[in-house]
Amino acid sequence: MKNSKTILSLLLLFLFFTSSNSQTNVDHTPTPIVATFAKGADIGWLPQMEATGYKFYDTDGIEKDCLQLLKDRGMNTIRLRVWVNPNDDKASGHCSKEETVVMALRAQKMGMRIMINFHYSDSWADPAKQAKPAAWANHTFQELMTDVYDHTFDVLNALKSAGVTPEWVQVGNEIPGGMMWPEGSTKNWNQLAQLLNKGYEATKAIDPKIKVIVHLDEGNNNEKFRLFFDNATANNVKYDVIGLSYYPFWIKKDYTETIADLAYNLNDMVDRYNKEVMVVEVGGEYDKAQNTYEMLAATIKAVEAVPNNKGLGVMYWEPQGEKSWSGYSLSAWQSDGKPSMALDAFKD
Known part of the structure; x- marks a missing residue:
């Protein structure tokens, strides 16, 4: 009888632990990881600002790394532009492959995600200007396609060798009229499509998981976007993400009129x-x-509201580019070297 009770007790203990372990396995089944909404900044001016002695301070007056100040305000992503053969001008130079690798590695070590923005130019490319790099100026179209592929691959491979694989890559910067004029103008969509696809192919050759962005200005202008992306579709342009700029200031309207x-x-x-x-x-x-804070909050809300998590994020362009250094009026930094309260919109 005593032996029977002992056997029964052992059997019950065995069943209890078996059941507990089974329940534990059920409770700890890994849940799918949902990509975090990207909140970030383009900081291409930062190396030059630091090189010229600009100092950054927190609201308490203590000097701090600019990237840390941005991270403290909820930012998790850094965007870096790349020029082919830039000069040394503090406002319109730098942004070389080498400098980009250094900055990307620095940002990644702080836990930031990385976006690389290829201008395919030696300086600013935007809707008003899309000049080819000087070294490519006399190249045939076939050579230009090779240039785009090789330059894209070279920069991304340098990043990868340093231990950084960006999450996103922009092929061109604000290109409603195309890029690398005149060959890549939207007046010749067949050629523009081939150039864009070379950037796409080079990016995917580095890592197929990198998402390729095609980027236009005036994100509130649906007609402009439809015209461009209808043509992109007709010409079989390969891309993953539609990138938008949104600057109410440049179209002379308050954000409340265009959001x-x-x-x-x-x-x-x-x-x-x-x-x-x-x-x-x-x-x-x-x-x-205050107005900028409200505009940012409304923009983030609009992107987050896109169904099925297809709104990926919001990036401020050069928030740290304080006007006394840059001459730029749309930064989010104060004259005392401290971040503006407008950036608190990224915390929410």
Whole structure:
């Protein structure tokens, strides 16, 4: 009888632990990881600012690393532009492959995600100017396609060798009229498509998981986006994400007049082309901090509201580019070297 009770007790203990372990396995089944919403900044001016002695301070007056100040305000992503053969000018130079690798590694070590923005130029490329690099100026179109592939691969391979694989790569910067004029103009969509696809192919050769962005300005202008991406579709352009700039200042309207148009365009791009969307540039007036804060909060809300997590994030363009150093009025930094309260919108 005593032996029977002992056997029964052991059997019950065995069943209890078996059941507990089974339950533990059920409770600890890994849940799918959902990508975090990207909140970040383009900081291409930062190396030059530091090289010229600019100091950054927290609101308590203590000097601090600029990247840490941005991270403390909720930012988790850094965007870096790349020029082919830039000069040394503090405002319109730098951003070489070598400098980009250093900055990307520095940001990644702080836990930041990385976006690389290829201008395919020696200086600023935007809707008003898309000049080819001087070294490519006399190349045939076939050579230009090779140039785009080789330059894209070379920069991304240098990053990879340093231990940095970006999450996103922009092929061109604000290109409603195309890039690398005149060969890559939207007046010749067949050639523009081939150039864009060379950038895509080089990126995917480094890592197929990198998402390729095609980027236009005036994110509230649905007609402009439809015209461009209808043509991109007709010409078989390969890309993953539609990137938008949103600057109410440049179109002389308050954000309250255009934020609904931005939201409509974001959703229309997803529905029409089945792509993800991201506001890769945004900015407000440095001396209207409350308005800029409200504009940023509304922009983040609009992108987060895109269904099925297809709104990927929001990036401020050069928030640290304080006006006395840069001459730029749409930074989010104060004259005392401290961040503006406008950036608190990224905390929420």
